[in-house]
Amino acid sequence: MDAAIRQGKLHDITHFGIRAAIGVIFMVHGSQKFNPGFVGFLTSLGIPAEMQIPIALAEFVPGILLIIGVLTRISSALLSIVMLGAIFLVKQAASLTGERGFEIDLILLAGNLAIIAIGPGRISLSHALKKIPRFLQ
Numbered sequence: 277m278d279a280a281i282r283q284g285k286l287h288d289i290t291h292f293g294i295r296a297a298i299g300v301i302f303m304v305h306g307s308q309k310f311n312p313g314f315v316g317f318l319t320s321l322g323i324p325a326e327m328q329i330p331i332a333l334a335e336f337v338p339g340i341l342l343i344i345g346v347l348t349r350i351s352s353a354l355l356s357i358v359m360l361g362a363i364f365l366v367k368q369a370a371s372l373t374g375e376r377g378f379e380i381d382l383i384l385l386a387g388n389l390a391i392i393a394i395g396p397g398r399i400s401l402s403h404a405l406k407k408i409p410r411f412l413q
Contacts (some may be wrong), residue, residue, distance in 0.1 A: 291397035292345075298387045299342030302355055306336030321366065334358055342391070345400020345406070352388040359385040 308314070309332035313335075315325045338351035347379055363369055365383070370376040396402040403407045 287400070288398045289392060290398035291394065294387060295342050295345065295348065295391055295397065295400075298352075298355070298391070299339045300356075301340030301384065302335045304341070306332050306334070306339055309335065331358075345396040345402050348396040348400065348402065349392050351390040356385055356388045356392070359388065 284299070310326065315328050318328060318331070320327055338347075338354050341347050341351040342355075353365060359381050362381045365375045367381065368379060369376040372379050372382070402408045
């Protein structure tokens, strides 16, 4: 019984750690996209400059939600779409490693897909409140 308790706690802590790490990465990257210099990068990709704020918010807000554990499945789904855009639009799926490599993007995509499948976990605001419907967790 003691091993099962420890294993459950380890699972909860690990799940929170993965969720928090992915959330911090997207929060930091999203906050950098508020910089006016990001507009030049967007226009070089053929994306209108008006998309700067929506793109920045699409990374920043879900990152925060992942950390606190609210709307994690929806946030991870949105971040998965962002990662698919990074892999296919920005990096053009040129190479897994090296210049324009998308290995980090692929890892973040996989992490988000795991969060979609598993949900927020027990170390989350969703679990603490217990009133949030499962599909919104």
